[in-house]
Amino acid sequence: MDPLWALRQVALRLERAGEPTYRVRAFRRAADVVEALPLGELERRVEAGTLTDLPGIGKSTAGVITDALAGREPSYLGKFREPDPVGGRVLRAALKGDCHTHSDWSDGGSPIREMAEAARDLGHSWVVLTDHSPRLTVANGLSADRLRRQLEVVAELNVELAPFTVLTGIEVDVLDDGALDQREDLLAQLDVVVASVHSKLRMPAPEMTARMVAAVSNPHVDVLGHCTGRLVTGKGRPESTFDAVEVFAACVENDTAVEVNSRPERRDPPGRLLRLAVDMGCTFAIDSDAHAPGQLDWVAYGCERAEECGVTPDRVINTLDAAALLSRGNIGD
The missing domain is CATH 1.10.150.110 (DNA polymerase beta, N-terminal domain-like)
Structure with a gap:
């Protein structure tokens, strides 16, 4: 060895x-x-x-x-050999990339190159870099200037790693009124925008519903990240409350994918909401939300949960190759 x-x-x-x-x-x-x-x-x-x-x-x-x-x-x-998930193997084999990953530019632990090379070694042909937006200071969120510099770094790296591709992106904070925590002109330059709620998670349901609907209706948003914000390990954190039918309907109407977040402490959305999203005709992004190279393969857990809830490969945007992903709907607009 x-x-x-x-x-x-x-x-x-x-x-x-x-x-x-x-x-x-x-x-x-x-x-x-x-x-x-x-x-x-x-x-x-x-x-x-x-x-x-x-x-x-x-x-x-x-x-x-x-x-x-x-x-x-x-x-x-x-x-430290963990058993592979029993289910989800068809979905896992179909994945060509990951729409939600972090590097040491925000709260990840590894450089962009290490994350990209690890994703490539898993068999992916692309990965989206989605470091945090500026309001999330605890996660070293990217100011507009830092995001511009990151775009330059990614462009140079893609020349070296071709044909593997690092797609540009952001996990943008959804503000209290549903606006997005980054400049519109910069969001328009990115390949993939994941919108997530990270603050005031106990907001009353009507206000949270309006907040999320506004976010997923924004033409720059491609993916709704970890929609309930729950944590299921350690001390845990309860789900945010909102009208899931109204939010998922807005996702369908605006061609915004619902994320199946694969982090073991999140497993978000919970099964009942994931099944509802399936029944309502949503599309999905099965993502690792990886903050380190070894976490990229957590997508296998998301694939298992997605399969159990009726998600099929044709409804998962990261089964597409990079060119098809960028030509789909509002992605890359």
């Missing part, structure tokens, strides 16, 4: 399991150290027992390297 692959695979699995960032970084740092070593030095150090003399190599990372070189599966790989 390639020790470099093993170290990076452990990092990905730690991320997917939601382990602390410092543990993930330890394995990525060790992988960088191993990659920089002269040919044959790694094997010599394993034989001499001097791996941990290298900066960035500790007991755990040395154990992974030693096991890999000996042809044994490192225990870390087995410990």
Whole structure:
């Protein structure tokens, strides 16, 4: 087993399991150290027992390297191997991209390139970069100037990564009155806009309904993100209350996809609302909402839930290739 692959695979699995960032970084740092070593030095150090003399190599990372070189599966790989979802395999195989991801430009933990390369390695042909908008200061949301700089970075990266494509986007905050937290002229330049409510989640249902309808009716919005805002792990957070029939009807009328958010702590929308959206004729985006490379494969969980609720591949926008996605409805307008 390639020790470099093993170290990076452990990092990905730690991320997917939601382990602390410092543990993930330890394995990525060790992988960088191993990659920089002269040919044959790694094997010599394993034989001499001097791996941990290298900066960035500790007991755990040395154990992974030693096991890999000996042809044994490192225990870390087995410990953090999660069972694949039983269902959703047809949907998962059909996905060509992910409409909701974050980088270290906002509250993600990895550079854009790492997120893009990880998405490519999963078999996707495109990924949308949707860092947060400015009002979400706790998530280092992008000002107009920072968003413009990010667009330049993405353009350069796409030249290097072609034919894989990083589509430009944003997870834009829905303000209290349903307006969007970014300049209209900039939203118009983006490939995909995900609109999400992050504040005043306990707003009374009539006001929340009007707020969400206004957002999904905005011609720049392509996807309604994690519509109830609920959290189902830890202390949890209850769902926002709103008239789902009215909101989903507005999504259908405006060709705005309802997101199936795959994060384990969100699982949003809940099953009853997802089934309602199916019955009402909504389209969907099955997204990871990944904040690290190892979380990109969380889309498998969303695919399982979507299949259980009757979502078929022809109603999922991220089963399209990039060109078809950009030519669809209001996307890319």
